[in-house]
Amino acid sequence: MIKVTNINKSFNHGAVKVLHDLSLTIDDGQFVVILGASGSGKSTALNIMAGLERPDRGTVLYDEQDIYQLNDRALTKFRRQNVGFVWQRYYLLPHLTVAQNVKLGADLAGNRDYPAIIAAVGLTDKLNSKPYTLSGGEQQRVCLARALAKKPKVLFLDEPTGALDEETGRNALAYVLELQRALGLTMIMVTHNQNIAETANTVIKMNSGKIVGTYHNAHPKSAREIGW
Amino acid sequence: MIIRLKDLVKLLGISIVTFCAVFVCTFFLNFYWDVINLPHVPADLLPLYNAQLAMAQFTAGISGGFMAVIAVIMLLFYIRLYINQHTRELGILQAMGYSNWQIARQFWVFGGSVLLGTTLGYGCGHLIMPYIYDNLLINGLPKVAITFHPTLLVVLVILPTMLYAGLACLFAGLTLRQPVSDLFRGGVANLKVKPDRHTKARSFLREMQSKCVSTKKSLTFFVVFGVFCFAAMVQMAFSMWRQLDTSSMGLIILLIGLVLAGVCLLLALTALVNANTTNLTLMRAFGYYWSECTWAIFGGFLPWLLLGFATGTVYQYGLLTLMVNLIFRNVANMPRYTFDVPLLFITFATLLVILAIIVASYAIRLKRTTLKQAAAE
Ligand SMILES: Nc1ncnc2c1ncn2[C@@H]1O[C@H](COP(=O)(O)OP(=O)(O)O)[C@@H](O)[C@H]1O
Ligand SMILES: [Mg+2]
DSSP: OOOEEEEEEEETTEEEEOOOOOOOOOOOTTTEEEETTTTTTTHHHHHTTTSSSSSSSEEETTTTTEGGSSSSSHHHHHHHHHHHEETTTOOOOOOOOOHHHHHHHHHHOOOOHHHHHHHTTTTTGGTOOOGGSHHHHHHHHHHHHHHTTOOOOOEOOOTTTTTTTTHEEEEEEHHHHHHHHTTTTTTEEESSSSGGGGGEEEEEEEEEEEEEEEESSSOOOOOSSSSS | OOOOOOHTTTHHHHHHHHHHHHHHHHHHHHHHHHHHSSOOOOOHHHHHHHHHHHHHHHHHHHHHHHHHHHHHHHHHHHHHHHHHTTHHHHHHHHHHHHOHHHHGGGGGHHHHHHHHHHHHHHHHHHHHHHHHHHSSSOTTTOOOOOOOHHHHHIIHHHHHHHHHHHHHHHHHHHTTOHHHHHHTSSGGGGOOOOOOTTTTTTTHHHHHHHHHHOOOOHHHHHHHHHHHHHHHHHHHHHHHHHHHHHHHHHHHHHHHHHHHHHHHHHHHHHHHHHHHHHHHHHHHHHEEEEEOOOHHHHHGGHHHOOOOOOOOHHHHHHHHHHHIITTTTTTTTOOOOOHHHHHHHHHHHHHHHHHHHHHHHHHHHHHHHHHHHHHHH
16 A cells, blocks of 8 residues: 655745645555646656655655655665656667666566566567667557566556557557556556546546545546547 | 857867877977087986987877877767767758758867867976976086977977867768768667677676677777776876886876876766766666666776776886886986886775766766656756
């Protein structure tokens, strides 16, 4: 369980207040979507929940452990063992092949079976390609494989479909959902696409650094059933 | 004008290297030309006199030549870096119909860094000259007045500046001959796709290590040369100091060695870290420890570091032996020179400590960088 309590964050020495007393709880195995307009503080909230950025105030508990009580090395170890990331901008290593990029994640979990994950995202024939020779959707699937290869307990996705067209985006989402359900992952996705929210267990709406609403979907839809 | 002052500040390294080269050459060659015309050198002083003239020529030639080559390589390196970092702007200029040579012509300003270095070097060479003359001139010889040699000004300041400026344009023109589309893609043409034979067996960190070296071949040169300079000049300086009783020369050699090594190693380390900021931040986010990141980025250069250190050590030993046994062969009371083993280890340990400090300072900066910032840079 992830329990976030009264998170506050500002930038530029307090000049830009981004998050105000943010609190939320996420149960294991849930798919949570954080919905909000651009600039509402979604990415900042996600980064803080994932152990990437220290909040000014407030706590982030993973099963009773306050991760920001940890020193830098222990926090790194926490990320190593617990979290995976997918970003809108991919951040693939340009000089390395698809296989080597996925190995970045796989090695952290001592996972020697990474070709299976590349196969799961349908990129076996691109194993030895460099990222810039792939389409946007394929690059995003490499990112997904890289994140899953480290066997995270929680997967964070920051606008993973933001740079993709409808068809590609829908396919990428389908992959993610299928794998999330198969692996029983906790998954937290930031998006400004309202329709994607219908596939989630829980939807958290943000505006100007505050949570303005939370609701649950009794019957989450699949990626094929939603509008775009 | 597409090249801004900000871009030129980066070339300070070239100014520093050319400064050192011209500084050393100015006073040594001026001394040489003033002393070689001395009438009536007493016969008993002749061996020392000849040895010293040879020494002046030799030192000016070796250090000047060396540093001139380094300056050329640095110049070419920075031009390539500039072009790689500005492919979009340059591609737009090309697309608008500017010819390669029209763009390349602007690169003459890169020669400005050389002018700065040579002018300052020449000036400072003249400033220190009275002191050098007092120190170098053999007891018993008549006092030599410092004469101004216009040829030196031409050879050490004006010619090099023009030569380097011309070279900058030429090299820029040649580099820009890639098709516009390649430039637009951000120099993707540089990333040749080669089959990776080792992928299966190698860990990600090993892979990253070997890629850091193979995609940045020019940096191996700066690593080897920087470490070479450090090893050679620090050991030479202290040997001269402790064994050969020539402390003022030793001090100059030490300073030049430290400056050259500093410029080359900082250039290499900074370029490596800058090229890998996003990769490092990503690895940190995924949970790689800082020690693993450091190892991935810098570890591949370790064999090159050892190579630089070994050649530098051998080089200084050879040079000092040569000097003692050949150039100063006929001079009476010449102290003996033997290889200084403790000095070797102290120098090596010092180098490692300095490198560790530099790497740690990068770690502090990178720890505060988020992926978004890293990617925006
Ligand atoms: N490192 C930073 N420095 C200054 N301001 C920042 C920084 N990161 C985010 N912000 C500001 O915080 C606000 C929220 O950003 P972000 O969390 O990225 O929003 P979202 O992901 O919802 O678009 C924005 O106004 C942005 O300008
Ligand atoms: Mg965002």
